Amino acid sequence: xxxxxxxxxxxxxxxxxxxxxxxxxxxxxxxxxxxxxxxxxxxxxxxxxxxxxxxxxxxxxxxxxxxxxxxxxxxxxxxxxxxxxxxxxxxxxxxxxxxxxxxxxxxxxxxxxxxxxxxxxxxxxxxxxxxxxxxxxxxxxxxxxxxxxxxxxxxxxxxxxxxxxxxxxxxxxxxxxxx
Numbered sequence: 001x002x003x004x005x006x007x008x009x010x011x012x013x014x015x016x017x018x019x020x021x022x023x024x025x026x027x028x029x030x031x032x033x034x035x036x037x038x039x040x041x042x043x044x045x046x047x048x049x050x051x052x053x054x055x056x057x058x059x060x061x062x063x064x065x066x067x068x069x070x071x072x073x074x075x076x077x078x079x080x081x082x083x084x085x086x087x088x089x090x091x092x093x094x095x096x097x098x099x100x101x102x103x104x105x106x107x108x109x110x111x112x113x114x115x116x117x118x119x120x121x122x123x124x125x126x127x128x129x130x131x132x133x134x135x136x137x138x139x140x141x142x143x144x145x146x147x148x149x150x151x152x153x154x155x156x157x158x159x160x161x162x163x164x165x166x167x168x169x170x171x172x173x174x175x176x177x178x179x
Contacts (some may be wrong), residue, residue, distance in 0.1 A: 011061045011096050013105055024058040025050035027086040031078045034071050038117045039061035041075060045105025048096060056137065058088035058106055063101045065160045101106050103178050114176060122178040139175045141166035151175075 015029075016022045028050050029042035041047045041062065049061040060079050064072045076093045083091040103122040111121035120142045138147040146168035156163040162172040 009049035009051055009059065009061050010061060011099070013045055013048050015042075016050065019165055020052040021050060023051050024060065024083065024085075024088065026087075027058075027082045028041075028060045028079050031075060031082055034078075036094045036114070038113045039110050041079070043107050043110030043113060045103075045107065045110070046101060052088070053090075055090070056088065057090040057092070058083045058135070059092045059094065061094050061096050063096050065101050067097060069159075072137070078154070103176065106176075118142050119174040119176055120164070122176050141169060141171065142167040142173055143171050 015025050019143060025042075025047070028047055029040055031041050031047075033039045033041060033044050033046075036044070044065070046062050046065065047060070048063050051059050053059060060083070062072070062079070062104075072095060076095070079093045098131045106122065115120040120139055123140075139149050139151075140147055141149055144166060146166050149164050150167060150168040151162055152165050152172065153163040156159070156174045161176050163172060164175050165172045
C-alpha cells in the first residue's frame with residue numbers, strides 16, 4: 001500500500017493528468033492566498049504538486065513566495081482542511097524550498113486577477129542573477145494605466161510587493177515584484 005511518505009513528487013507546478021492525483025490538485029487549487037484573497041495558490045504558482053495516496057490520503061507540495069512567508073502556516077492548514085473535507089485522510093502538506101519560487105510561476109489568469117484587484121502584477125521574467133541587474137523603467141498604474149508612477153517604498157504590505165504612487169491619478173498601489 002502506498003502512503004504519503006512513499007510518494008516522490010516532482011515540484012513542477014503542473015496539474016497531474018492521472019485522475020486520482022488531479023482530484024487532489026483540484027481541491028488544493030481552490031485554496032486562496034490569505035494575503036491576496038483573489039488569488040488561489042495555483043494562480044500564485046505556489047502549488048507545486050499533488051497526489052492521491054493508496055491509503056485514502058493525499059499529499060501536496062507547496063513553495064513559499066519567499067522563505068519565512070507568514071502565510072504558509074495558514075495555507076498549509078487551509079489545504080489540509082480542503083483535502084479532508086474532500087474525503088482524503090491522512091493529508092500531508094509539505095513545504096519545498098528548492099527550486100525557489102519565482103514570479104514566472106504565476107499564471108496569466110492570476111496576473112489578470114491581481115491587476116483587477118488593484119495590484120500591478122510583475123512584468124517580464126525573473127532576472128538571471130549571474131550578470132548585470134536589469135532596472136525597470138516604469139510600473140503601470142493598475143487603475144488608470146499611466147506609466148507616470150514612482151516607487152514610495154521598496155517593501156509594501158508584504159515583502160513580495162513594493163508600494164508605488166501614480167502621478168497621473170495620485171492613487172497609491174502595490175506592485176508585485178519580479179522575483
